[in-house]
Amino acid sequence: MDMKRRQPIGVELVKRGVVTEGDIERALEYQKQHTNRKIGDILYLLDVCDPYKLIENIGDIIGTKGILLTNRNLKIKVTDYISLDVAKKNKAVPFEIEAGKIKVCFANTVNTRAMETVRLLMLNKGLVMENYITFEPEIERILKSYEGTATDNFTTTGRNDSITSLVDSIIKTGMERRASDIHIEPMQNKVRVRYRIDRRIIYSSKYR
Numbered sequence: 571m572d573m574k575r576r577q578p579i580g581v582e583l584v585k586r587g588v589v590t591e592g593d594i595e596r597a598l599e600y601q602k603q604h605t606n607r608k609i610g611d612i613l614y615l616l617d618v619c620d621p622y623k624l625i626e627n628i629g630d631i632i633g634t635k636g637i638l639l640t641n642r643n644l645k646i647k648v649t650d651y652i653s654l655d656v657a658k659k660n661k662a663v664p665f666e667i668e669a670g671k672i673k674v675c676f677a678n679t680v681n682t683r684a685m686e687t688v689r690l691l692m693l694n695k696g697l698v699m700e701n702y703i704t705f706e707p708e709i710e711r712i713l714k715s716y717e718g719t720a721t722d723n724f725t726t727t728g729r730n731d732s733i734t735s736l737v738d739s740i741i742k743t744g745m746e747r748r749a750s751d752i753h754i755e756p757m758q759n760k761v762r763v764r765y766r767i768d769r770r771i772i773y774s775s776k777y778r
Contacts, residue, residue, distance in 0.1 A: 580609050582631045583624075593618040607706075611677075614705045621705070629703050632679065639665060639675045639704040644712065646672075652691060654716050656737075660684035661709050664692070672697040677706035686752075687737045694754050 580594040597612040604612070610628050614621055622638050629636020637643065645666045648657060652664055661677035662684065672692050676685060679701060689699040740763050744752045749765035 578609070579628065579631060583613070583627060586627055588624055588627050589613060589619050611706045615707060625704060632703065634679050634701060634703045637675065637702045637704055639663060639702075639708045639712065641712075648712065649716055651695065651697075652688065654713065656687070656691070658713055660688055661706065662688045663704075663709055663712050664688075667697065670696070670698060671700045673700050673702060675702045675704040675709065677704070677709045679703050683741065686741055690737055690740060690752065690754060 580589070580597065583589045584591055584594060593613060593616070594609070596616060596618070597609050600612050600616065601607060601609065607615070610624070613619070613624060625636040625638050627636070643665060644663075646664060648654075648663055648665075651672065652662065657663060660681070663675045664672050665675055666673040672695075674688055674692070676688075679685065685699075685701060689701075692699045740752060740754075743749075743763075744765050747765055747767055749767050751766035753764040753766070755762040755764070
């Protein structure tokens with residue numbers, strides 16, 4: 571979950587009446603033994619309140635749409651749009667397509683590099699990404715269900731590594747040149763990438 575706030579997210583949730591101070595104290599005690607878990611995810615695991623209300627409020631607090639991702643709202647096959655390795659690395663799950671937009675859930679929207687990686691992959695498929703946030707345990711559960719069952723175009727390790735390296739290279743170049751936008755143009759045997767710098771497209775490169 572996304573915890574980068576001026577005030578601790580637990581304080582915000584208590585103010586909104588979503589959880590109690592006692593719930594936060596329990597969550598903090600739990601966190602001492604599970605330091606990799608964030609407060610929002612811990613409150614969900616402890617089942618202290620309505621999970622739908624919890625994630626919606628967390629999303630509202632951090633300025634992102636929050637959704638409780640379940641099999642019911644998973645309307646596409648994840649591995650048709652992103653390799654399992656890339657999904658795990660970026661903690662992302664595409665779950666629905668509507669009017670040329672693909673909805674993608676993340677466990678952490680502070681990780682802008684992860685979001686940009688997935689956005690570029692979706693853009694390369696002609697889809698505009700709309701990001702959401704959900705609980706990390708749900709991301710983990712859904713991706714685990716795909717282990718050993720992937721039969722899509724991303725099943726080979728070489729292919730996974732190639733795509734990941736390509737996206738990392740494109741993003742790294744954009745960051746180095748302080749680009750505000752990155753435009754990808756798929757071609758028959760290559761990908762043309764243009765970078766918008768100071769409101770102008772002034773740098774482009776090709777990747778095979």
